[in-house]
Amino acid sequence: MHNKSIAELSQGLASGDFSSIELTRAYLERIETHNAGLNALISVTAEEAMAAAQLADQTRQAGNAGPLTGVPLVYKDIFCTDGVKTSCGSKILDNFIAPYDATVVAKCKTAGMPMLGKANMDEFAMGSSNETSFYGPVKNPWDTETVPGGSSGGSAALVAARLTPIATGTDTGGSIRQPAALCGITGLKPTYGRVSRYGMVAFASSLDQAGPMARSAEDAAWLLNVMAGFDEHDSTSVEREVPDYTAHLNTDLQGLKIGLPKEYFGEGLDAEVGRVVDAAIRQYQQMGAELMEISLPNSHLSVPTYYVVAPAECSSNLSRFDGVRFGYRCEDPQDLEDLYKRSRGEGFGAEVKRRIMIGTYALSAGYYDAYYLKAQQLRQLISDDFKRAFEKVDVIMGPTAPDVAFKLGAKASDPVSMYLSDIYTIATNLAGLPGMSIPAGFVAGNKGDMPVGLQIIGNYFDESRLLNVAHQFQLSTNWHQRVPEGFE
Amino acid sequence: MNWEVVIGLEIHAQLATKSKIFSGASTAYGAEPNTQACAVDLGLPGVLPVLNKEAVRMAARFGLAIGANVARRSVFARKNYFYPDLPKGYQISQMALPIVEAGRLEIELEDGSSKIIGITRAHLEEDAGKSMHGDFHGMTGVDLNRAGTPLLEIVSEPDMRSAKEAVAYMKKIHSLVQYLEICDGNMQEGSFRCDANVSVRPVGQEEYGTRAELKNINSFRFVEKAIDIEVERQIDLIEAGGKVVQETRLYDSDKNETRSMRSKEEANDYRYFPDPDLLPVVIEESFLTEVKSTLPELPDEKRQRFVQELFLSNYDAGVLTASRELADYFELVTEVAGGEAKLAANWVAGDLMGALNKAGQEIAESPVSAEMLGGMIKRIQDNTISGKIAKEVFDAMWQGEGDADTVIAARGLKQITDTSAIEPIIDNIIANNPGQVEQYRSGKDKLFGFFVGQVMKATQGKANPQQVNELLRQKLSG
Numbered sequence: 001m002h003n004k005s006i007a008e009l010s011q012g013l014a015s016g017d018f019s020s021i022e023l024t025r026a027y028l029e030r031i032e033t034h035n036a037g038l039n040a041l042i043s044v045t046a047e048e049a050m051a052a053a054q055l056a057d058q059t060r061q062a063g064n065a066g067p068l069t070g071v072p073l074v075y076k077d078i079f080c081t082d083g084v085k086t087s088c089g090s091k092i093l094d095n096f097i098a099p100y101d102a103t104v105v106a107k108c109k110t111a112g113m114p115m116l117g118k119a120n121m122d123e124f125a126m127g128s129s130n131e132t133s134f135y136g137p138v139k140n141p142w143d144t145e146t147v148p149g150g151s152s153g154g155s156a157a158l159v160a161a162r163l164t165p166i167a168t169g170t171d172t173g174g175s176i177r178q179p180a181a182l183c184g185i186t187g188l189k190p191t192y193g194r195v196s197r198y199g200m201v202a203f204a205s206s207l208d209q210a211g212p213m214a215r216s217a218e219d220a221a222w223l224l225n226v227m228a229g230f231d232e233h234d235s236t237s238v239e240r241e242v243p244d245y246t247a248h249l250n251t252d253l254q255g256l257k258i259g260l261p262k263e264y265f266g267e268g269l270d271a272e273v274g275r276v277v278d279a280a281i282r283q284y285q286q287m288g289a290e291l292m293e294i295s296l297p298n299s300h301l302s303v304p305t306y307y308v309v310a311p312a313e314c315s316s317n318l319s320r321f322d323g324v325r326f327g328y329r330c331e332d333p334q335d336l337e338d339l340y341k342r343s344r345g346e347g348f349g350a351e352v353k354r355r356i357m358i359g360t361y362a363l364s365a366g367y368y369d370a371y372y373l374k375a376q377q378l379r380q381l382i383s384d385d386f387k388r389a390f391e392k393v394d395v396i397m398g399p400t401a402p403d404v405a406f407k408l409g410a411k412a413s414d415p416v417s418m419y420l421s422d423i424y425t426i427a428t429n430l431a432g433l434p435g436m437s438i439p440a441g442f443v444a445g446n447k448g449d450m451p452v453g454l455q456i457i458g459n460y461f462d463e464s465r466l467l468n469v470a471h472q473f474q475l476s477t478n479w480h481q482r483v484p485e486g487f488e
Numbered sequence: 489m490n491w492e493v494v495i496g497l498e499i500h501a502q503l504a505t506k507s508k509i510f511s512g513a514s515t516a517y518g519a520e521p522n523t524q525a526c527a528v529d530l531g532l533p534g535v536l537p538v539l540n541k542e543a544v545r546m547a548a549r550f551g552l553a554i555g556a557n558v559a560r561r562s563v564f565a566r567k568n569y570f571y572p573d574l575p576k577g578y579q580i581s582q583m584a585l586p587i588v589e590a591g592r593l594e595i596e597l598e599d600g601s602s603k604i605i606g607i608t609r610a611h612l613e614e615d616a617g618k619s620m621h622g623d624f625h626g627m628t629g630v631d632l633n634r635a636g637t638p639l640l641e642i643v644s645e646p647d648m649r650s651a652k653e654a655v656a657y658m659k660k661i662h663s664l665v666q667y668l669e670i671c672d673g674n675m676q677e678g679s680f681r682c683d684a685n686v687s688v689r690p691v692g693q694e695e696y697g698t699r700a701e702l703k704n705i706n707s708f709r710f711v712e713k714a715i716d717i718e719v720e721r722q723i724d725l726i727e728a729g730g731k732v733v734q735e736t737r738l739y740d741s742d743k744n745e746t747r748s749m750r751s752k753e754e755a756n757d758y759r760y761f762p763d764p765d766l767l768p769v770v771i772e773e774s775f776l777t778e779v780k781s782t783l784p785e786l787p788d789e790k791r792q793r794f795v796q797e798l799f800l801s802n803y804d805a806g807v808l809t810a811s812r813e814l815a816d817y818f819e820l821v822t823e824v825a826g827g828e829a830k831l832a833a834n835w836v837a838g839d840l841m842g843a844l845n846k847a848g849q850e851i852a853e854s855p856v857s858a859e860m861l862g863g864m865i866k867r868i869q870d871n872t873i874s875g876k877i878a879k880e881v882f883d884a885m886w887q888g889e890g891d892a893d894t895v896i897a898a899r900g901l902k903q904i905t906d907t908s909a910i911e912p913i914i915d916n917i918i919a920n921n922p923g924q925v926e927q928y929r930s931g932k933d934k935l936f937g938f939f940v941g942q943v944m945k946a947t948q949g950k951a952n953p954q955q956v957n958e959l960l961r962q963k964l965s966g
Contacts, residue, residue, distance in 0.1 A: 080534045093533065100527055102534055199534040205764035234536050235766050313764055316566050319577020320531040324630070336628075340570055363568070363759035372761055 001026045002162040003483070006071060006219040009165060013060065013070045020060070020070025024053035024114050027072055031116060031163050034487060038139045038161060040154040042077045043085050044117040052114035059112055068226060069112030074164040076155050077118035078125055079105050079210070080199040084115075088201045089123040089133040089151075092321045092328045092347030102199020103231045104168060104210050111226045116164055119154030123349045124318065125175055125203045127151050128421040131412050132351040139408075140183060141484040143447040146405035149179030149421070155213045156183035161487040166223050169213040172203050173306050174400075174425025176211050177437035181400035181453020184439045186470065186480060187213045188220050191461050192432035193238035195224075196231030202317040204310035205236075207429040216480050217438065217470035221245035224463060240461065248464045249471040254288035256469065257393040263299040264398030264424055276441035276452040277399045280473070284397070287472060292393055296385040301378045302427040303419055308362050308375035309430070314352075315359030321347065354415065383431040390459045395469055399424055400437040400453030404445060424455055434458045438470045439479035448485060489727070490691040493719050494699075495654045495684060496646035499661055500639050501671040502615065502679040503546045509614050509638035510537030510580060517677050525617075525632035531575030536765050539564075543638040544769060546670035547587045547612050548779045550640060553668055553786055554607055556591030558776060564612075564766045568759040572630050573617035581641075583760045586611035587769060593664070594788065595656040596806060605657050606645030615639050634678075640670070646685065646696065651715035655708050658682055659810070662708075663787055667812040681706040686718045687732070697722070698732040702739050702746060714739035718746045790815055798822070798829035807837045813851045817858045824862025831865050839882055856885045864892035877901050877949055904951045907959065910943070913951070914959055917942045928964055939964065 001023060004012065012018050028046050035041050049072060056070035080086045080098035082105075087093045101109065108115075122132040130138040130153030138153040140146045141161040148157040152169030156179035159167050169176040171189035180187030188211045195210045202208060212223035225246065230239040260281065265274060285291055323329035323343025330346055333339035348356070362371035389396060401421055411418040428435040440454035454473075458466040474480050508515055511528035528535045551558035565583040588610035596602050617635035619628050642661060648654045662680055665671035673680050687699035702718055705711050717739075722732050736755070737746040785793070787809045794805035808818045814836070822832040840861065844854060864881055867873050873881060873896060884895040896902055904910060917939060918925055928935040943956045 080532075086533065088533070096533065098532065098534070100532070198536050201533040202765075233538060235538050236536075236764075312761060316568050316578050316759070316761070319568060319570065320533070320575060322570060322572075322577060324572050325530060325575060326532065336572065360759065363761055365757045365759075368759075368761070 002030055002165075004165075005216060006068070006165060006214070006222045009071050010067045010222075014065070020053040020056040020072075020114065021050065023070065024049050024072045024116070027116055027164060034161055034163055037144060038141060038157050038163075039136050040120050040138045040148075040157040040161070040163065041074070041117040042087050042089070042120050042135050042154070045084055045115050048084065049114040049116050052109075052112075056112040056114060066111055068222060070114070071165055072114040072116045073108060073223070074116050074119050074155060074158050074167040075105060076121050076152050076167065076169050078121060078170050078201045079118075079168060080201070081105050081115065081118065084118065086118070086201065087134070088125070089121040089135060090348065090352070091134040092344070093201075094134065094328065096327050098199075100199065103196035103233060104227050105199065107226050107229070108168075113226070119152070119158060119167060121154050122151035122175075123352050124201065124314070125151040125170060125172055125208075126314070126351050126355055128174070128178055128418050129406070129408075129411065130154065130179075131408065132349055134349060137408055140405045141487055142184060142450055143405065143445055145447070146407055146445070146450070147182065149182035149401070149405065151175040151179075152187070152213060153179045153183075156180055156185055156187070159183070159185045159213050159215060160484060162483060163487075166215075166219055167213045168210055168223075168227070170200055170203075170208055170210045171425075171429065172207045172209075172310060173429050174422035176213060177425050177435055177453065177455060178401050178422055180213055180437040181451065181455075182405040184442075184451025184479070184482065184484075185213060185215060186217050186220050186436070186438050186474075187211065188224060188436045188463065188466065189428065189434060190224065190228065190463055191238075191434045192429075193236055194434070194461065194463065195227045196229070196234040196237045198231055198233040202313075204313040205317060206313060207306075207310060209429070216474050217436070217467045218246065218249055218474070221249060221467045221471075224467075228463075238461075243464055245464055245467055248468045251468050251472075252288065253284065253469065253472050256284070256289040256395070258284055258289050258291050259294035259389050259393030259396040260291060261294050261296045261299065261389070261396060261398055263296050268402050268420065268423065269399055270403045272443040273399055273401075273403060273452050276443060277454055280440035280454045280477075281397055283473065283477065287476065294389050294393060294396070296382075296389060296427065298378065298381045298385050299427060302382060302430060303423055305375045305378040305382065305430060306422075306426045307358065307419060308371045309379065311355040311359030312362045312372050312375075313359065315356045315363065318348075318352070318356055323347070351415070379430045382427050386427070386431045386433060386457075394459075394465065396457040398455050400455040401425070404443055404450040404452060428457050433460060434463050434466055436466050436470055438473060439482075441479055442482070451479070451482075491688045491719075491723050492691045492693075493649055493651075493715075494646045494687045494689060494696055495648040495651070495715060497644045497648070497654060497658060498683040498685070499642040499644075499658065500615075500681050500683075501642065501661075501665050503543050503638040503640055503670055504672055505540055505542045505546065505638055507540060508636035509540050509543045509612065511636055513636065515637050517674075517679075519633055521620075521629070521631035521633060523633065525635060529575065529632050529636045531577075537580060537763075539766060539769065540638065543612055544587070544771070545779060546638075546668070547610065547640055548771065548776060549668045549670055549783060550610055550642070550665065551588035551591065552776070552780055552783060553664060554588075554591030554593055556607065556610070557589045558771060559585060559587050559589060560771050561585065562587040562611075562769045562771075564763045564769070565760045566763045569756045571616070571619075572628060573619045573632070573635065575617065575632060575635055579614060579616065580763055580766070581613035582611035585768075587771075593657065593660055595653065595660050597656060598652065603647075603653065605647045608643045608645050610640050610642045613639050613641055640665075646687075651712040651719070654684060654715055655712045658711055659708060660787075663811050667784055667787055669784070675706050678706060682711060684711060684715055684718075686715055686722070688719055688722045688726070698734050700732065700734070700746070701736045703736055703749065705739055710739060710741050713741070713744060714746060717744055721746065784812070787812075787815075794829075798833075800829060800833050804833045804837050807841070808833060811851070817851050817854075820858035821862040821865065824859055825865035826869065828865055828869055831868065832862070835861060835865060835882075839879070843886055855888060856882065860885050860891045867892050867896065871903055871905060871952060872896060873901055873903050874949065874953055877903065901950060904947055905955060907955060910947070910951050910955055910959055913943060913946050914956075914963055917946065918963060925964065936960065936964070
């Protein structure tokens with residue numbers, strides 16, 4: 001059952017081959033067996049899952065089932081879930097139980113999807129390896145001595161190891177796509193504003209976007225159908241009709257114009273990874289697509305721009321974690337200042353503190369113009385690069401990450417090299433564009449083959465085309481169907 | 489040395505929206521602590537603000553009323569600082585691009601002259617909660633009911649030159665926001681409060697002196713006292729060879745002194761930046777046109793109309809338009825009294841205001857309604873009662889004895905207009921005062937008043953004065 005696609009699960013539930021209770025129990029059992037070795041879940045919500053499965057089966061019996069009714073999923077632990085702990089991977093929220101559902105969660109509930117649990121993640125989504133989590137690092141199922149990527153590393157590892165049919169992730173600078181690449185799965189970061197941010201613990205508000213993490217583009221399309229849409233609780237969500245993302249999966253790619261930014265294939269890209277990505281792109285050529293070299297001349301500004309904008313916003317977003325109303329509070333505060341200093345000092349991890357300090361500095365009187373304002377101007381230049389590119393091409397392709405999964409601890413003490421893991425993904429967040437990562441092939445690692453991701457970037461609200469382009473590749477390749485050893 | 493005082497005010501007016509500026513929670517005052525704070529007001533992880541359009545409309549009304557530029561595009565920014573009653577660790581406000589810019593307001597000074605006060609800007613922001621230092625066993629309680637209540641912060645130019653001017657300006661804004669129905673103006677509940685920036689400079693000096701900011705003053709009286717005492721402090725300090733430092737000071741009304749809260753060096757760096765959770769506020773021309781069409785008659789327009797069309801004195805018109813409620817009351821009295829504007833003005837600005845002041849009541853609480861007062865004036869007009877008797881009727885109405893007709897009937901105050909009833913009384917008085925009659929007839933005209941008084945005394949003031957005059961004149965001459 002755990003190797004079935006979403007469409008197959010939907011079909012199986014509809015035809016009565018199995019119930020949601022059976023399906024959900026099967027996944028809970030797999031979690032029970034395999035999660036300990038991966039540390040991919042912060043909470044397992046077996047009781048809630050079984051109750052929701054029962055409800056889903058009743059809904060189906062009553063004839064009111066939708067396509068995903070009864071299909072279970074996992075949420076990244078950044079989505080607030082009514083009555084269930086939402087930690088965001090942080091000690092400061094270890095005791096936090098939200099009294100409300102995030103809009104994405106509410107939509108999935110309405111669609112009848114039982115929640116298996118809440119996935120481990122980098123603390124407050126700040127990290128590219130899942131090592132900043134208060135709950136310890138997630139292990140990559142392809143090689144448990146390596147990282148799964150981050151920050152949605154738990155979601156990626158669970159999908160790769162077949163411990164959930166599908167999961168939600170969030171992506172601020174690559175947090176869906178980079179772990180998807182490193183774990184060999186399909187991840188989609190939609191256009192900024194496509195999915196409501198309400199109820200997602202904010203990291204960098206102008207960059208955060210939720211999306212599906214799945215085994216295939218087709219699966220991702222099914223979940224995006226549920227997640228996407230305008231939300232009156234999120235002023236930055238866009239009032240725009242949601243298409244059926246499964247509708248155009250089968251359009252052929254004859255004449256598709258693919259832009260290959262020369263900046264994405266230069267120095268810093270691992271040679272083996274580059275070879276796999278090239279091969280995938282040639283595959284597209286064989287499928288009838290046209291390749292064009294393009295330039296995104298301001299690419300080199302993405303990482304520095306991001307590391308001003310994101311920390312600035314996070315320094316303000318994380319001010320609410322002050323030990324006053326919810327979350328961690330230090331023992332015996334002597335006065336208000338002591339309460340603030342120790343609650344935050346003890347509650348936040350090192351990477352989060354580093355970014356709060358960078359952001360606070362960047363917004364300080366006398367530095368605002370030089371950093372934050374300048375970064376906003378650069379952001380415009382980066383967006384303009386893409387705008388020009390999309391006048392000529394339909395999609396842009398390149399590597400998702402410069403390397404395959406690295407060893408746990410390898411970059412933990414070197415923030416700059418860690419930040420460069422997102423060098424190819426950050427620009428799309430700065431521009432607000434949709435981007436995907438799909439399995440492109442494998443390279444030999446220490447223990448066995450390690451997956452490589454191909455990134456596909458689309459124009460605004462062009463998720464349907466991205467999914468189509470990804471799906472066509474997956475029809476003619478089977479990289480996405482490989483399962484890590486021990487999780488078959 | 490002669491000193492010139494320079495004052496600018498920052499007025500915070502709570503906007504009278506039903507729900508908060510960024511959430512659906514109620515803004516009603518006085519509920520149990522934290523019962524009107526929803527997830528958004530509590531700053532729970534994941535929540536997002538959604539702008540209340542009504543607050544924008546109210547800000548636009550204000551902008552149009554002061555002849556300001558209502559920005560076609562304004563931007564919310566975050567003002568970052570830590571405080572327990574500020575749940576998110578930042579206040580959503582407006583900084584670089586406020587919704588209202590460059591307005592003006594004319595104030596009337598005591599000598600009858602007037603002066604234009606510039607209004608630099610007015611911006612939208614959310615109010616904070618309240619910290620309560622009462623019964624919490626050495627800890628502080630936090631009530632977030634007020635958190636997220638919409639505020640319009642109205643910032644004046646440093647155009648005022650005395651505490652009295654500052655009070656006149658504050659009163660004018662207070663009246664205006666109520667006219668516009670955008671603020672209830674309740675100062676006890678903190679719906680309308682102000683910070684005063686005060687500095688002094690030698691007369692003739694061009695550059696401003698160093699200012700102190702007096703925080704959170706919530707009555708007209710305290711504004712005047714706080715400014716006066718602060719001016720005195722600054723002048724004393726400078727004359728003693730000291731220097732005013734830029735700082736925030738608190739006015740203590742019990743001790744009538746200001747004291748330092750924090751200096752400029754200790755001031756927060758608020759790290760303002762545009763709030764990424766909110767889109768810029770874009771105002772279309774059509775929206776402004778629509779708002780303009782719903783603006784009420786403003787105090788200055790109303791005052792002018794009262795002078796030109798109702799022939800009131802400038803002074804009376806000023807008094808009667810000081811608040812919209814009073815003006816509405818007056819206009820209703822006039823209408824009920826059949827257009828007797830001058831008489832109505834005398835009664836409203838005179839006896840009624842006097843009674844209200846004495847009782848410490850607001851016009852809305854008046855036991856004599858506009859209909860009742862208008863009804864009484866009608867009875868003066870149709871000679872049912874005299875102006876003098878009317879005072880008794882007014883007092884009786886104030887005491888709750890019913891409307892004018894009820895009081896007149898119950899107390900038998902109907903004016904005597906029947907000549908055949910007045911004549912015998914006059915005859916009787918003439919007969920009983922032969923000495924006075926003789927003196928009068930021999931040219932002592934002043935004695936006429938004596939006879940009028942006697943008649944009124946005999947009729948308990950009910951005889952129609954004109955008739956009494958006429959009849960007396962006839963009979964005395966004869």
